[in-house]
Amino acid sequence: TLQSLPVEWCQSLLIISGKNYGFISCPLESKCRLFSCYLKVGVPLNGLVVWALGLRSRRHLVSFRVYVLNLALADLVLLLRIPLMLGYLIHNNSWPFGRAFCHLIVFLRGLGLYASAFLLCAVALERCLCLLRPVWARLRRPSWAVPLACGLLWVLAAILSAPYLHLAELMEKNKKYQCVETGTFNMGLFVTETIAGFILPLLVFLGSNLVVLLTFKQAVPQTPTTSTPSNARRMTRMYHVLFSTMLIFLTCWVPYFVCRFLLALAYKTPGVSFSASALKGKYISLYLVYIKSALNPILYVKTQNILNKPLSHFMPSNQPQCTFVLILQLSGTLLEGEFFQNKISHLVF
Known part of the structure; x- marks a missing residue:
């Protein structure tokens, strides 16, 4: 029976490490169903985003859509690891794809995680830029600036993921091949991944979104007039969307x-009792990352429906719909009262 797999097999499935931290529950049938669900839902949805933005309307891409396109590509990078994982499970928990694909699956994990984190931060910074410098962002910024920024972020993600190509190794254990990360614990690589892949993106993402939320809050009149209640409701919907993105992150x-930090701590202090729990937590948390990658396109559509439709009647008929309406700051103060007038900056990002 394969109702409970040894921890090394679960580790190799997740490409965590080659160390034995104990046993965790790892039912084969449930894993196959979950991975198949992620694959069937995530790949078509993200592929549809790439087709719609990258192929169908590539001549009309604005900055926000460029970021969405690249986010969908980053999600696809993570989701395209799933067929290899399913192959590992179906092949009686033995790696059947050879050494090259073993290196590839480890590299894709790092590339997808880094790229997603960097691009989410770029979207958050884009919101702040369009809010604080709307004229420059909309009219004066070169059209190639955002695609170039995305390209540089992909290059940076690839550079930071390159060391994992060296760490991946195909090992034989109990007559089965396991794709694992070999070698001793690399503190430098762990610190780099934690700071560049988590701490800095977290600070940038939260800080930028808080700036946008606070600015929107100041823009909504405290005492709505007959023409502003609907505007306040629209701003409230904006709060909900931004809060949802932060909560998902x-x-x-x-x-x-x-969990990665706890595993590193367990490695540095042998004999600690929480190592198995930390490994199980990391195992579960990686599923959350896949869920995010699979369902991100739904969030894009929801954002478009919430923010686009209620604001579309403010847009001239010859302009494209916008995702956010940003209020210009005049003389250091936000427009009050009848603030949806001619002094509004309709910006797409």
């Missing part, structure tokens, strides 16, 4: 890196 990323 925290829910899907914080547990993963916290």
Whole structure:
């Protein structure tokens, strides 16, 4: 029976490490169903985003859509690891794809995680930029600036993920091949991943979104007039969308890196009792990352429906719909009262 797999097999499935930290529950049938669900839902949805933005309307991409396109690509990088994982499970928990694909699956994990974190931060910074410098962001910024920024972020993610190509190794254990990370614990690599892949993106993401939320809050009149209640409701919907993105980021990323930190602590202090729990937590938290990657396109559509439709009647008929309406700051104060007038900056990002 394969109702409970040894921890080394679960570790190799997740590409965590080659160390034995104990046993965790790892039912084969449930894992196959989960991975198949992620694959069937996530790949078509993200592929549809790439097709719609990258192929169908590539001549009309604005900055926000460029970021969404790249986020969908980053999610696809993570989700395309799933067929290899399913192959490992179906092949009686033995790695059947050879050494090259073993190196590839480890590299794709790092690339997808880094790229997603960097691009989410870029979207958050884009919101702040369009809010604080709307004229420059909309009219004066070169059209190639955002695609170039995305390209540089992908290059940086690839550079930071390159060391994992060296760490991946195909090992034979109990007549089965396991794709694992070999070698001793690398403190430098762990610190780099934690700071560059988690702490800095977390600070940038939360700080940028808080700036946007506070600015929107100041823009909504405290005492609505006959023409402003609907505007206040629209701003409230904006709060909900931004809060949802922050909540998803925290829910899907914080547990993963916290468990990695606990595993590193367990490695440095042998004999601690929480190592098995930390390994199980990291195992579960990685599923949250896959859920985020699979369902991100739904959040994109929800954002478009919430923010686009209620604001569309403010847009001239010859302009494209916008995702956010940003209020210009005049003489250091936000417009009050009848603030949806001609002094509004309609910006797409």
